[in-house]
Amino acid sequence: MKNYVDISDIDSIETWVQEAISLKKAPLEFQNLGQGKTLCMLFFNSSLRTRLSTQKAAMNLGMNVMVMNIGSEGWQLEFEDGAVMDAGKAEHIKEAAAVVSQYCDVIAIRAFANLVDKSDDAQEKVLNGFKKYATVPIVNMESATAHPLQALADTITITEHRKVQRPKVVLSWAPHPKALPHAVANSFAKMMQRMDVDLSITHPKGYELDADVVNNVPIIYDQEEALQNADFVYTKNWSSYTNYGQVLSKDKNWTITAQKMKLTNDGKFMHCLPVRRNMVVSDDVLDSDQSIVIEQANNRTYAAQLVLKKLIS
Amino acid sequence: MKNYVDISDIDSIETWVQEAISLKKAPLEFQNLGQGKTLCMLFFNSSLRTRLSTQKAAMNLGMNVMVMNIGSEGWQLEFEDGAVMDAGKAEHIKEAAAVVSQYCDVIAIRAFANLVDKSDDAQEKVLNGFKKYATVPIVNMESATAHPLQALADTITITEHRKVQRPKVVLSWAPHPKALPHAVANSFAKMMQRMDVDLSITHPKGYELDADVVNNVPIIYDQEEALQNADFVYTKNWSSYTNYGQVLSKDKNWTITAQKMKLTNDGKFMHCLPVRRNMVVSDDVLDSDQSIVIEQANNRTYAAQLVLKKLIS
Amino acid sequence: MKNYVDISDIDSIETWVQEAISLKKAPLEFQNLGQGKTLCMLFFNSSLRTRLSTQKAAMNLGMNVMVMNIGSEGWQLEFEDGAVMDAGKAEHIKEAAAVVSQYCDVIAIRAFANLVDKSDDAQEKVLNGFKKYATVPIVNMESATAHPLQALADTITITEHRKVQRPKVVLSWAPHPKALPHAVANSFAKMMQRMDVDLSITHPKGYELDADVVNNVPIIYDQEEALQNADFVYTKNWSSYTNYGQVLSKDKNWTITAQKMKLTNDGKFMHCLPVRRNMVVSDDVLDSDQSIVIEQANNRTYAAQLVLKKLIS
Numbered sequence: 040m041k042n043y044v045d046i047s048d049i050d051s052i053e054t055w056v057q058e059a060i061s062l063k064k065a066p067l068e069f070q071n072l073g074q075g076k077t078l079c080m081l082f083f084n085s086s087l088r089t090r091l092s093t094q095k096a097a098m099n100l101g102m103n104v105m106v107m108n109i110g111s112e113g114w115q116l117e118f119e120d121g122a123v124m125d126a127g128k129a130e131h132i133k134e135a136a137a138v139v140s141q142y143c144d145v146i147a148i149r150a151f152a153n154l155v156d157k158s159d160d161a162q163e164k165v166l167n168g169f170k171k172y173a174t175v176p177i178v179n180m181e182s183a184t185a186h187p188l189q190a191l192a193d194t195i196t197i198t199e200h201r202k203v204q205r206p207k208v209v210l211s212w213a214p215h216p217k218a219l220p221h222a223v224a225n226s227f228a229k230m231m232q233r234m235d236v237d238l239s240i241t242h243p244k245g246y247e248l249d250a251d252v253v254n255n256v257p258i259i260y261d262q263e264e265a266l267q268n269a270d271f272v273y274t275k276n277w278s279s280y281t282n283y284g285q286v287l288s289k290d291k292n293w294t295i296t297a298q299k300m301k302l303t304n305d306g307k308f309m310h311c312l313p314v315r316r317n318m319v320v321s322d323d324v325l326d327s328d329q330s331i332v333i334e335q336a337n338n339r340t341y342a343a344q345l346v347l348k349k350l351i352s
Numbered sequence: 353m354k355n356y357v358d359i360s361d362i363d364s365i366e367t368w369v370q371e372a373i374s375l376k377k378a379p380l381e382f383q384n385l386g387q388g389k390t391l392c393m394l395f396f397n398s399s400l401r402t403r404l405s406t407q408k409a410a411m412n413l414g415m416n417v418m419v420m421n422i423g424s425e426g427w428q429l430e431f432e433d434g435a436v437m438d439a440g441k442a443e444h445i446k447e448a449a450a451v452v453s454q455y456c457d458v459i460a461i462r463a464f465a466n467l468v469d470k471s472d473d474a475q476e477k478v479l480n481g482f483k484k485y486a487t488v489p490i491v492n493m494e495s496a497t498a499h500p501l502q503a504l505a506d507t508i509t510i511t512e513h514r515k516v517q518r519p520k521v522v523l524s525w526a527p528h529p530k531a532l533p534h535a536v537a538n539s540f541a542k543m544m545q546r547m548d549v550d551l552s553i554t555h556p557k558g559y560e561l562d563a564d565v566v567n568n569v570p571i572i573y574d575q576e577e578a579l580q581n582a583d584f585v586y587t588k589n590w591s592s593y594t595n596y597g598q599v600l601s602k603d604k605n606w607t608i609t610a611q612k613m614k615l616t617n618d619g620k621f622m623h624c625l626p627v628r629r630n631m632v633v634s635d636d637v638l639d640s641d642q643s644i645v646i647e648q649a650n651n652r653t654y655a656a657q658l659v660l661k662k663l664i665s
Numbered sequence: 666m667k668n669y670v671d672i673s674d675i676d677s678i679e680t681w682v683q684e685a686i687s688l689k690k691a692p693l694e695f696q697n698l699g700q701g702k703t704l705c706m707l708f709f710n711s712s713l714r715t716r717l718s719t720q721k722a723a724m725n726l727g728m729n730v731m732v733m734n735i736g737s738e739g740w741q742l743e744f745e746d747g748a749v750m751d752a753g754k755a756e757h758i759k760e761a762a763a764v765v766s767q768y769c770d771v772i773a774i775r776a777f778a779n780l781v782d783k784s785d786d787a788q789e790k791v792l793n794g795f796k797k798y799a800t801v802p803i804v805n806m807e808s809a810t811a812h813p814l815q816a817l818a819d820t821i822t823i824t825e826h827r828k829v830q831r832p833k834v835v836l837s838w839a840p841h842p843k844a845l846p847h848a849v850a851n852s853f854a855k856m857m858q859r860m861d862v863d864l865s866i867t868h869p870k871g872y873e874l875d876a877d878v879v880n881n882v883p884i885i886y887d888q889e890e891a892l893q894n895a896d897f898v899y900t901k902n903w904s905s906y907t908n909y910g911q912v913l914s915k916d917k918n919w920t921i922t923a924q925k926m927k928l929t930n931d932g933k934f935m936h937c938l939p940v941r942r943n944m945v946v947s948d949d950v951l952d953s954d955q956s957i958v959i960e961q962a963n964n965r966t967y968a969a970q971l972v973l974k975k976l977i978s
Contacts, residue, residue, distance in 0.1 A: 040617055044944075067388045068829040070388070072735040075693045075696070075725075077721060078726065079717060081879065082425070085425060085426055085451070086425070086426065087420075087422070087426040087427070087429055087443070087448065087451075088451055090418075090420065090425065090426075091392060091420065091452060091455040091456070092420055094418050095390060095455045095456070095457075096417045096420070098390065099388075103724045103841070105716075105717055105720050105721070107713075107716065107717070108425060109713070111424075112708070112711060112716065112734060113711055113712065113713040113716075113736075114711055114939065117942070120945065120948075121943070121946060121948060122942060123942075123943040124842075124941035124942050124943060124944050125842045125915075125941065125944050126842065128782065128939070129939045130713065130938065130939070131937030131940075131942050133942075133952075134938055134951075134958065134959070134962075135713065137959045138713070138714055138959060138962040138963075139713075140965070141959070141962065142718055142720075142721045143721070144964060187760070188880070200403060216437075216439065218436045229824075252689065287857065290436075299904060310446055312443065312451065313427065313442045313443030313447065313448075314443070314444075314447065315437035315438065315442070316430070316435060316436075316437050316444050317434070317435065317436040317437060317438075318436065318437050318438050322434060323435075325446070325447075326446075333447070333450045333451060333454070334446065336447075336451040336454065337451075337454040340454070340524075380701050383701070392772075395738070398733070398738060398740055399738065399739065400739040400740070400765070401764055401766070402732075403731075403733065403738065404705060404731055404733065404765060404768040404769070405768055407731050407768075408703060408731070408768045408769070410728045411703065412701075421738060424737070498899045527976060529750075529751045529752065552909065598747065602751075625756065625760055625764065626740065626755045626756030626760065626761075627750060627756070627757075627760065628750035628751065628755070629743070629749075629750050629757050629759075630747070630748065630749040630751075631749065631750050631751050635747060637747075638759070638760075639759075645760065646760070646764060646767070648789055649760075649764040649767065650764075650767040653767070653768060
């Protein structure tokens with residue numbers, strides 16, 4: 040594996056999940072592996088879990104970590120080839136990526152979708168810019184269209200909690216006050232299609248995800264129907280993909296409630312966090328034993344640690 | 353000790369001070385204690401001394417440190433139970449505290465008073481939110497009403513510099529251009545009441561501290577009378593507690609000057625820093641041998657190191 | 666050496682360059698030297714290379730690192746003696762420098778020129794304030810008038826790439842959309858005067874550098890004439906020194922192009938980065954083998970590592 044930018048970089052999901060579960064049991068076992076090696080984390084956007092869990096993962100491996108908010112502590116980067124840099128952007132990705140590569144062994148990058156121009160976001164200029172011009176491995180800490188560290192943590196969590204070999208997994212849209220990217224939903228949906236699960240997706244009309252992500256996964260527009268007998272309810276808001284970046288609905292009839300969770304097979308509630316309480320999901324679900332969001336967040340450390348371990352081995 | 357959120361968490365001041373003084377003599381003696389352990393420092397407000405000294409203290413113990421400006425690098429947290437999170441706050445303290453706990457062994461938090469609503473500040477929503485929902489120990493790096501790391505450093509400093517068993521200690525208000533919180537004065541006053549010192553407090557009328565902090569400590573409204581024969585002059589501005597958060601006076605007759613220090617028993621000048629020169633205290637005091645503010649700041653490291661050592665032992 | 670604030674702190678350029686090249690070959694050889702020692706990096710301005718390379722250098726030596734954006738994470742400092750601090754500045758350099766010194770073994774500082782008042786910038790209040798009041802060594806990570814870590818990296822790079830004992834080195838001004846400081850040009854020009862090179866400087870009229878920097882170095886106002894047979898073309902924009910801080914020209918006839926590089930002796934293109942592509946230099950130069958800017962940036966690590974090694978030894 041050269042980089043970890045998308046879940047397609049995983050050769051065997053099952054093997055990875057088992058390795059991550061092993062790391063979780065003995066997080067400091069590979070402390071020597073990272074000695075003298077450095078992770079550089081570059082943030083173009085805010086972060087809490089990703090920032091702390093990835094840093095922790097690197098330290099568990101004995102790596103040094105350098106964290107930088109590249110926009111506020113550095114300056115704006117130019118990503119266009121041939122640009123005449125006579126305005127606000129101080130450095131081209133060509134130099135930035137090549138230079139930073141010389142100061143570390145792995146570069147991790149967070150750069151969200153702008154949700155303004157679909158094709159612009161699809162180009163993943165930041166992530167792909169680093170991938171193209173860096174000379175060390177790149178880790179995606181959530182890009183415009185993918186969040187593969189989250190999806191890896193999700194699949195670890197589902198593996199730990201499944202009670203049947205082939206659980207029913209429902210990805211449900213839920214309302215949110217702001218327009219959110221598709222990265223988490225994309226990576227989760229793609230990941231589940233590589234696992235032995237019965238996946239369906241439920242959302243209001245107009246919230247269809249990218250067809251290349253959905254493939255043949257059933258879309259059910261009736262949330263209650265979708266939730267029937269679910270073993271895992273993975274909830275997430277995203278903005279419209281068709282009417283790109285628009286909020287078409289804040290309908291709280293889509294909020295996941297304890298009442299709705301009764302339709303499931305004593306299903307587990309999952310969310311990548313941060314989550315808007317009583318918008319996306321009601322308190323009575325989040326505060327119940329059915330919620331495994333905290334454990335899910337814990338697995339972010341071991342997902343990141345596995346990825347870093349593979350990249351520096 | 354489960355957390356260090358207030359000086360009431362200290363079981364024996366004398367023992368702690370002696371332990372801190374021992375750490376100061378051999379700061380790296382317990383380098384192995386923190387191996388593989390992580391301190392996460394969360395800042396809701398600015399910091400210089402606290403940020404650096406607490407970080408240094410953790411590194412002296414061999415701990416890893418993760419520092420985060422949670423407002424600017426993360427997002428706003430919701431602290432109200434049952435809130436419908438449909439506005440600016442992205443994550444509830446319930447999730448934030450539980451999740452961050454999984455990435456570290458100790459969480460240290462700085463969250464100042466807002467000085468708008470007395471009862472709101474008294475609730476210490478941020479500190480108590482983390483205390484309630486975190487699963488690892490919490491350290492208070494200055495909350496709305498308390499600054500127990502500062503008070504511990506103060507008592508170490510007084511112990512080191514006292515020339516008599518029971519020194520006379522005066523806590524004096526001084527003028528300042530901005531409205532400041534009561535945290536430092538509160539914790540200092542409470543700490544001194546647990547030490548064998550002769551404590552009095554001096555300030556203009558209207559600047560009375562919380563009665564639960566002052567207890568039976570004499571309040572002397574004539575600063576010069578109060579300073580007579582003082583061994584330690586601990587100076588600090590605070591805004592009015594009665595007229596909550598208001599600046600009632602910027603009267604520079606309350607500035608501590610060399611002339612006033614002559615009233616003392618060759619007293620030592622103390623301040624938690626940062627200090628406004630020639631407002632709170634004149635240059636001729638700060639630049640004299642009577643000032644021990646720099647040594648006082650140095651003891652912040654050993655106060656924090658002692659607290660962290662106890663919490664991870 | 667007590668501090669590294671200017672290239673005049675270097676006793677022997679040749680020895681230093683050879684030591685840096687040795688460190689580059691075995692960066693982790695002195696991992697034990699920094700054990701239990703701490704570098705505190707204070708940023709008053711943005712940084713990418715300097716932030717990461719200096720941090721990396723310290724970690725290569727086994728040092729702990731504390732990084733702080735002092736303006737945004739701390740508060741504004743006062744540098745004037747005798748100031749009545751009744752406005753926006755919360756702490757005097759006297760306290761800040763003395764206190765921070767107690768938390769670390771070396772303080773590194775970045776504080777750019779304001780480009781408003783020449784004599785104010787020349788006083789180097791931030792750097793000199795720390796130098797005066799700190800009790801540990803100070804490293805200049807670019808001050809108002811000097812960038813000695815860059816100049817050290819530059820001379821390492823030239824030593825590595827020179828094909829003749831006494832190469833021809835041209836420092837060329839180039840256009841830029843914003844007013845930039847003189848620090849890099851100053852330190853480079855001074856450094857080259859201490860090396861065995863044939864140095865000349867080329868820029869439009871009105872862009873003369875400080876006469877104390879230029880000394881007897883030939884100034885050639887015709888860029889093409891200057892570039893003839895150059896072995897190294899060191900390009901940098903700076904604002905006018907005479908009309909202090911003003912942008913007198915954005916004339917793209919001064920942009921370094923592949924066509925102009927043909928005038929050189931197969932010369933190497935150097936720049937401290939970040940560089941504005943197609944303003945300062947055209948893509949065809951930066952993307953050619955003649956450009957050594959990435960290697961030059963790599964040497965920032967070893968320049969910083971050498972300086973830190975000397976300061977903590």
